[in-house]
Amino acid sequence: MATDNRPLSPHIQIYRPQFTSVLSILHRITGIGLAAGTLLLVWWLIAAAAGPTEFDTVQNFIGSVVGRILLLAWSFALYYHLCNGIRHLVWDAGKGFELRTAFASGCLVVVAATVLTIISWVAGYASLGGL
Amino acid sequence: MNMRSPLSRARGLGSAKSGTDHWWMQRLTALALIPLVIWFVVSMIIVTGADHAAAVDFISSPINSVLLILLIIATFYHGQLGLTVVIEDYIHTRWLEVSLIIAVKGAAIFLGVASVYAVIAIALN
Numbered sequence: 001m002a003t004d005n006r007p008l009s010p011h012i013q014i015y016r017p018q019f020t021s022v023l024s025i026l027h028r029i030t031g032i033g034l035a036a037g038t039l040l041l042v043w044w045l046i047a048a049a050a051g052p053t054e055f056d057t058v059q060n061f062i063g064s065v066v067g068r069i070l071l072l073a074w075s076f077a078l079y080y081h082l083c084n085g086i087r088h089l090v091w092d093a094g095k096g097f098e099l100r101t102a103f104a105s106g107c108l109v110v111v112a113a114t115v116l117t118i119i120s121w122v123a124g125y126a127s128l129g130g131l
Numbered sequence: 132m133n134m135r136s137p138l139s140r141a142r143g144l145g146s147a148k149s150g151t152d153h154w155w156m157q158r159l160t161a162l163a164l165i166p167l168v169i170w171f172v173v174s175m176i177i178v179t180g181a182d183h184a185a186a187v188d189f190i191s192s193p194i195n196s197v198l199l200i201l202l203i204i205a206t207f208y209h210g211q212l213g214l215t216v217v218i219e220d221y222i223h224t225r226w227l228e229v230s231l232i233i234a235v236k237g238a239a240i241f242l243g244v245a246s247v248y249a250v251i252a253i254a255l256n
Contacts, residue, residue: 028217035210042242042249045199048190049249049256052183063180075172082168085161092158120176128180 023106027084030077037074075120080113153212160209167202187253196254200247207243211235 015021040062047054061067087105090096096105133140142150178189189195214235222228 028213031210031213032217035214038206038210038242041203041206042246045190045246045249045253048183048186049252055183055186059180059182078168078172082165086165089158089161120172123176124179127176 020102020106023084023109027081027088030081030084033073033077034081037070037077040070040074072117072121076113076117079116079120080109083109083112083116153215157209157212160205160212163201163205164209167198167205170198171202187256190250191254191256193254196250199250203243203246203250207239207246211239 044058044062047058062071087096087109090105096102135143142152142155144150174189174195178186181189190199215232218228218231218235222231
């Protein structure tokens with residue numbers, strides 16, 4: 001059966017973005033970003049296994065401006081995907097679908113992800129002993 | 132008479148006869164990743180800026196080795212499931228779609244095994 005030329009129903013570009021739909025696509029975007037971010041974890045682990053010279057190269061990259069910006073984006077993506085993932089699991093349990101609840105849980109996810117990111121970076125710098 | 136439970140029946144259904152397996156494993160790995168990711172982030176904050184010796188110390192502690200390996204397995208399993216859905220949704224050229232899915236699964240296995248190997252190599256050194 002030829003399925004290539006079937007008409008498609010209106011897709012996202014037809015609809016006005018809404019708070020909940022933006023959060024939904026953000027879940028995907030952060031998921032893709034986190035999948036790419038695993039490369040840093042793989043590099044860190046392999047460098048640690050390889051030896052001090054290789055490990056220093058990774059640590060210097062993570063400590064660089066580019067490294068810190070990537071890590072900041074990655075940490076927010078991780079917290080966002082974690083919190084919104086829990087929101088999805090609650091939906092899977094059949095709860096929280098009412099419009100007001102879905103909106104409120106969305107706000108909670110954004111606030112929680114932001115606060116957790118800030119706390120982590122403050123704790124990270126404290127653990128380093130300042131800037 | 133069908134002796135299978137409704138859940139077991141649903142898992143075996145679907146167009147590819149794999150039923151809800153993809154959906155179910157995505158949720159199971161998500162559930163596993165909640166505590167693992169929290170442990171990982173807290174650990175990474177503690178070892179921030181660590182030199183090689185301190186990082187090796189952290190990785191080679193038995194509990195950390197085991198949790199790291201579990202984190203790696205759950206992360207790559209969950210990640211390739213998610214990326215597969217994204218590819219299926221947005222890539223409409225069949226050969227490219229299948230090629231990308233194979234590439235994603237291959238990369239997840241390669242990177243996952245390499246990471247687990249690194250942890251074991253450090254732990255047993």
